[in-house]
Amino acid sequence: MDRTTEERERVIVRFAGDSGDGMQLAGGQFTAATAAVGNDLVTLPDFPAEIRAPAGTPAGVSSFQIHFANRDIATPGDTPNLLVAMNPAALRANVSQLEPGAGIVVNEDAFTKRNLLKAGYEASPLDDDSLDRFQVWRVPMTTMCQRAAEAIEGAATRDVQKSRNLFALGLICWMYDRPIDGTERWISDKFAASEAVRDINLAALRAGWNFGETTEVIGTRVHVAPATDVRPGTYRNINGTQATSLGLIAASVRSGLPLCLAAYPITPASDLLHDLARRRDVGVRTVQAEDEIAAAGIALGASYGGALGVTATSGPGMDLKAETIGLAVMLELPLVIIDVQRAGPSTGMPTKTEQSDLLMALHGRHGESPLPVVAASTPGNCFDAAYEAVQIAVQYRTPVILLTDLFLANSSEPWRVPSAADLPVIDPGFAPPGDPDSAFLPYARDEHGARPWALPGNPGTQHQIGGLEKADVVGSISYDPVNHARMTALRAAKVAGVAVPDVVVDTDPGAEVLVLGWGSSAGAVRAGVRRVRQRGLPVAHAHLHHLNPLPSNLGEVLRSHRSVLVPEMNSGQLARVLRAEYLVDVHSHSKVEGRPLFAAELEDAILKEIEG
Amino acid sequence: MTTTLTKADFQSSQETRWCPGCGDYSILAAVQSFMPELGIPPERIVFVTGIGCAGRFSYYMNTYGVHAIHGRAPAIATGLAAARDDLSVWIVSGDGDALSIGGNHLIHALRRNVPIKILLFNNRIYGLTKGQASPTSELGKITRSTPRGNQDPPVDVVSLAIGAGATFVARTVDRDKQHLPAMLRAAAEHRGTALVEILQNCPVFNDGAFDHVADKQQAAEHRIPLQHGKPVVFGAEGERCVVRAPDGRLALGETATADPASIVVHDARGEDPSVAFALSRLGDIGAGPVPLGIFRSVDAAPWGDGLVAASREAHQGVGTAELDALFRAGDTWNVA
Numbered sequence: 002m003d004r005t006t007e008e009r010e011r012v013i014v015r016f017a018g019d020s021g022d023g024m025q026l027a028g029g030q031f032t033a034a035t036a037a038v039g040n041d042l043v044t045l046p047d048f049p050a051e052i053r054a055p056a057g058t059p060a061g062v063s064s065f066q067i068h069f070a071n072r073d074i075a076t077p078g079d080t081p082n083l084l085v086a087m088n089p090a091a092l093r094a095n096v097s098q099l100e101p102g103a104g105i106v107v108n109e110d111a112f113t114k115r116n117l118l119k120a121g122y123e124a125s126p127l128d129d130d131s132l133d134r135f136q137v138w139r140v141p142m143t144t145m146c147q148r149a150a151e152a153i154e155g156a157a158t159r160d161v162q163k164s165r166n167l168f169a170l171g172l173i174c175w176m177y178d179r180p181i182d183g184t185e186r187w188i189s190d191k192f193a194a195s196e197a198v199r200d201i202n203l204a205a206l207r208a209g210w211n212f213g214e215t216t217e218v219i220g221t222r223v224h225v226a227p228a229t230d231v232r233p234g235t236y237r238n239i240n241g242t243q244a245t246s247l248g249l250i251a252a253s254v255r256s257g258l259p260l261c262l263a264a265y266p267i268t269p270a271s272d273l274l275h276d277l278a279r280r281r282d283v284g285v286r287t288v289q290a291e292d293e294i295a296a297a298g299i300a301l302g303a304s305y306g307g308a309l310g311v312t313a314t315s316g317p318g319m320d321l322k323a324e325t326i327g328l329a330v331m332l333e334l335p336l337v338i339i340d341v342q343r344a345g346p347s348t349g350m351p352t353k354t355e356q357s358d359l360l361m362a363l364h365g366r367h368g369e370s371p372l373p374v375v376a377a378s379t380p381g382n383c384f385d386a387a388y389e390a391v392q393i394a395v396q397y398r399t400p401v402i403l404l405t406d407l408f409l410a411n412s413s414e415p416w417r418v419p420s421a422a423d424l425p426v427i428d429p430g431f432a433p434p435g436d437p438d439s440a441f442l443p444y445a446r447d448e449h450g451a452r453p454w455a456l457p458g459n460p461g462t463q464h465q466i467g468g469l470e471k472a473d474v475v476g477s478i479s480y481d482p483v484n485h486a487r488m489t490a491l492r493a494a495k496v497a498g499v500a501v502p503d504v505v506v507d508t509d510p511g512a513e514v515l516v517l518g519w520g521s522s523a524g525a526v527r528a529g530v531r532r533v534r535q536r537g538l539p540v541a542h543a544h545l546h547h548l549n550p551l552p553s554n555l556g557e558v559l560r561s562h563r564s565v566l567v568p569e570m571n572s573g574q575l576a577r578v579l580r581a582e583y584l585v586d587v588h589s590h591s592k593v594e595g596r597p598l599f600a601a602e603l604e605d606a607i608l609k610e611i612e613g
Numbered sequence: 614m615t616t617t618l619t620k621a622d623f624q625s626s627q628e629t630r631w632c633p634g635c636g637d638y639s640i641l642a643a644v645q646s647f648m649p650e651l652g653i654p655p656e657r658i659v660f661v662t663g664i665g666c667a668g669r670f671s672y673y674m675n676t677y678g679v680h681a682i683h684g685r686a687p688a689i690a691t692g693l694a695a696a697r698d699d700l701s702v703w704i705v706s707g708d709g710d711a712l713s714i715g716g717n718h719l720i721h722a723l724r725r726n727v728p729i730k731i732l733l734f735n736n737r738i739y740g741l742t743k744g745q746a747s748p749t750s751e752l753g754k755i756t757r758s759t760p761r762g763n764q765d766p767p768v769d770v771v772s773l774a775i776g777a778g779a780t781f782v783a784r785t786v787d788r789d790k791q792h793l794p795a796m797l798r799a800a801a802e803h804r805g806t807a808l809v810e811i812l813q814n815c816p817v818f819n820d821g822a823f824d825h826v827a828d829k830q831q832a833a834e835h836r837i838p839l840q841h842g843k844p845v846v847f848g849a850e851g852e853r854c855v856v857r858a859p860d861g862r863l864a865l866g867e868t869a870t871a872d873p874a875s876i877v878v879h880d881a882r883g884e885d886p887s888v889a890f891a892l893s894r895l896g897d898i899g900a901g902p903v904p905l906g907i908f909r910s911v912d913a914a915p916w917g918d919g920l921v922a923a924s925r926e927a928h929q930g931v932g933t934a935e936l937d938a939l940f941r942a943g944d945t946w947n948v949a
Binding site: 033036037039183231232233234235236237238247250251253254259260261263281282283284285286288290291292294295297298299300301302303304305306307308310324325328332418419420421422440457458459460461462463464465466467468469477478 | 625626627654655656657658659661662664668671672674675676677678679680681682683685688689690691692693694695696697699700717718720721917920921923924925926927928929930931932933934935936937939940941942943944945946947948949
């Protein structure tokens with residue numbers, strides 16, 4: 002058989018197996034190898050909510066998807082070109098999402114009668130015509146791993162079994178022409194304590210690669226050239242959680258405020274707690290609170306003491322924090338609240354993504370309690386969004402809600418590493434010691450409408466704050482109706498006055514339709530817009546990073562297009578805000594499936610909008 | 614230059630607004646009088662309060678003050694303690710605030726041993742919301758929310774605190790001008806969480822609830838004074854006592870007839886909290902006799918001992934070079 006190499010612009014690979022099969026690990030190593038060859042990429046891990054769903058069943062399938070290309074890409078991809086299925090359940094759970102002609106690599110050894118039954122197959126799909134639309138490669142991975150490990154002294158059967166994921170990784174690396182030396186180094190480090198385990202895994206990885214190279218089972222290798230439209234700089238692969246935590250740390254360093262994160266474990270926000278808990282070396286203090294309410298209270302107490310108080314949670318945790326966020330609005334102290342959104346309501350779907358906390362972030366407190374809301378758009382952008390949330394909170398002495406989501410938290414992309422010195426310095430502007438001849442005025446305001454941040458310990462500025470309404474400027478308790486109206490207006494004006502950059506419209510000549518996204522749909526919207534443009538149709542595209550206040554040019558932007566399409570992973574929350582705010586009849590493209598938006602569906606939606 | 618602090622240094626200019634005759638006035642006066650003893654300037658003292666009549670306390674102290682939200686004062690004070698180790702942090706809370714809505718936070722502050730002092734005003738009633746039963750109200754009590762009598766057994770503050778692992782627990786009375794400051798002093802000296810239950814009168818909704826212990830005439834009969842290293846005896850002539858019964862429990866006894874060896878000698882500093890807990894179960898807080906004093910005072914490392922300084926130091930050691938290194942951790946690649 003002739004070996005050919007096919008050039009492709011982009012490829013989507015999904016690794017799928019039982020949770021415990023090491024699919025996230027294989028995917029992570031494949032991502033590192035892909036980054037090393039200079040492709041642009043976006044990844045999406047997906048795992049079950051159950052700690053250990055029944056092994057071998059579709060409910061227990063864990064997967065890792067990577068989209069890589071020779072150009073700038075925006076999403077982890079809609080439909081995989083290649084599926085690696087480690088067992089029948091993995092095949093069953095994923096096959097419907099493949100496009101016709103996609104490749105499927107199966108671990109043939111796992112297609113036993115018992116496993117087929119557990120996956121709900123009456124007969125093996127490998128033996129009937131149900132997979133005819135696809136190109137299926139049957140690889141006896143378990144047997145190959147056993148053979149590869151035969152010569153290794155002290156090789157335990159269990160360890161050999163577990164090395165299947167590295168066999169699969171080696172094979173897929175060969176198929177897509179990725180180097181395996183990075184993974185070899187990783188294995189050598191990771192299993193340095195046990196020579197046998199190290200050698201088993203190295204043997205499995207190389208066996209996978211060599212299987213591709215020598216057996217000619219797979220006739221075509223695919224080559225994706227390095228991306229060329231990438232800004233020069235130093236890059237690393239980063240997911241949204243890591244980027245958020247680095248953004249917070251950077252803001253903590255550039256503000257001189259030690260970071261204190263208080264959180265209560267909740268999926269998918271817990272990873273932020275895990276990540277920052279390891280950062281005591283840079284002065285980060287984390288507190289695992291007794292509940293979500295305490296987490297918010299501890300963060301607020303830390304801010305009161307002059308630290309950078311941050312609390313992070315997901316949907317249901319936000320409900321519990323609402324009371325404390327309201328107090329922070331009243332106290333006018335900096336506080337950053339990170340909501341890693343997930344599908345709701347209530348417990349909803351804890352491992353599935355959604356953008357449905359927007360209205361809660363904007364309005365989910367009693368009374369008139371406005372606060373700034375910032376939303377991150379890509380995994381790497383979580384860094385900038387977190388940094389900016391801190392800047393706003395500190396400068397305006399206000400709680401700020403940062404919206405990310407499960408998709409951003411887990412998916413990763415190359416991140417152009419910033420230079421620390423280029424990050425703006427954040428001045429906490431603590432109140433100086435008080436003047437003994439005049440009373441301290443805790444509710445006086447600066448040019449931003451912010452009140453003084455007088456820390457306990459600062460002489461001469463003793464004052465008492467609290468949830469009760471305060472008299473303007475002097476800060477004593479006040480039930481005066483006129484004063485309450487004035488304070489309400491002052492708090493609102495402060496938030497409305499937060500400096501937000503104008504929204505930038507990326508447009509084509511003659512574009513009549515504007516596609517306006519926010520948050521993590523950025524990539525999918527961009528990809529959908531690109532597809533429409535590839536058809537030669539003009540379209541305008543803009544993305545909102547600031548949900549409160551909205552950019553001051555937004556009304557004009559909305560009104561200058563014949564129609565505005567707003568795609569969201571909720572039932573139209575931003576659309577509702579825009580209609581209310583600007584009296585523009587925006588059209589909502591809504592999806593509430595716990596899954597990211599897809600480029601293809603947006604392409605369709607935009608085309609319909611263009612047709613009118 | 615050393616200036617001597619006085620009570621006036623701790624009085625704020627805000628108008629004090631409690632009902633005439635409220636026990637809070639005498640506690641406020643006692644705290645303001647006691648504060649100069651600490652030798653800590655007002656700016657390094659913080660009062661954090663919850664909701665309820667006691668919640669107003671922070672406004673009346675010329676220190677830093679946060680009047681927070683219902684039951685959450687321990688959480689906010691914990692955050693303050695996580696950020697600062699140079700402050701004297703006090704919580705003022707009521708029985709409703711601390712034990713119902715804030716019960717969880719109280720338990721965790723105590724078990725963590727956060728360096729804060731908690732003054733828990735117990736008047737066994739909801740005052741601010743006008744007279745509903747509280748978690749310390751007695752069974753069968755008729756209130757606006759329990760017209761047929763309270764069905765919920767009361768919680769004992771001291772038992773709860775000891776059960777939660779508190780390292781310092783004391784009980785005192787709002788009107789006692791000697792005992793109350795003594796308990797404040799002992800609490801202030803304690804390194805971790807110190808909880809002082811202050812039996813307090815609500816003249817409007819639960820008047821006289823603690824007259825049996827507050828009233829000087831009845832005090833001898835109704836108080837069981839706890840003093841470390843001393844036998845636990847009470848009554849005008851010390852005629853009653855606490856004894857260890859043959860089955861190991863503590864019980865009230867007559868000094869004259871009790872085996873002297875069985876009379877309990879109070880040990881507030883013992884590691885084992887079981888005897889302090891047993892003492893907290895003795896008597897009847899509503900009718901007497903009531904154990905008063907320091908139940909437990911154990912030296913233990915406060916929460917995050919040294920962490921504030923360590924994190925501040927680590928933080929100060931991070932400049933742009935370290936930040937750049939952090940950004941570049943792991944595999945990086947260059948695009949020209």
